[in-house]
Amino acid sequence: MATEQQHDAPAADAANAADLSPVGAARRRFTRAGVAASGVLLTLHSQPGMAVEVCTTPSGSLSGGLQSFRGPPPTCAGRSPGYWKNHSWPRGCNKNEPFTRIFSCNSLNAKTYGTTSQSAILDPKQWDKNGIGRHLMACYLNVQAGLSTFQTTAMLQRIWLEYQAKGYYAPTAGVKWDGGKIVDYLQGTMY
Incomplete structure (x- = not known):
């Protein structure tokens, strides 16, 4: 019975394709090819867990990173709090x-x-809910x-000030x- 259903499926598709205009039939073929190819693309570019790279401003991240940039592409090679805890800091810091x-x-x-040094804030603190201080x-x-x-000091300060004042950004x-x-x-914004 399963074999009969498999043979009937292509016949049904052909009958449905006959009802479509040439443009509609082309779209259907394109969609099927896209579905098949997407599995390959997802396999080639999969990130561990729920990791997502965001190389844009906070408001730009809401548009799925579709923000356009003029000039050279943004540098998106941020490091984590743990990295900065154990490595040399940029000049002037x-x-x-x-x-x-x-x-x-x-x-x-x-x-x-207010009583914590810039280095010490990089360590998890019980009072640093969600690790906001260390990530900022x-x-x-x-x-x-x-x-x-794509980030600026002023942007990061704005996030912090609004979060402190309102409990959200x-x-x-x-x-x-x-x-x-x-x-x-x-x-x-980090890897």
Whole structure:
């Protein structure tokens, strides 16, 4: 019976194709070829787990990275907090200066982020919910090292200030990122 169904399927497709215009038939062939090829493409470019590389600004990431750039393509080679904890820092960056030298803190964060050095913030902290401080610091170092040319210090500071003030960051009107989503974006700019 399964064999009969297999033989009937091509006949049914041929009958349906006869009802289609030449353009419709061509689209159907293209779609089938695309489905077959997509498995190959997904196999060739699969990333571990849920890792996603984001080489664009926060608002640009919402458009699926379809943002166009003028001039040379952006550099997207950011490093993680763990990398910066164990490697040399870019020229002009001082591990011993406070986190607040780059990312100012409100009174609620003065006794945590405000008393922590730039190097120490790279270690996970119980009070650094979602690791926002450590990921912002790593992104800042990536910008300073030229490893992330689509981000700026001002952009990272804006994310931090808005998150501190409101408990979320709005990359575009009507969209609110909580701490977890902010960190997801920041991690996506690193490999």
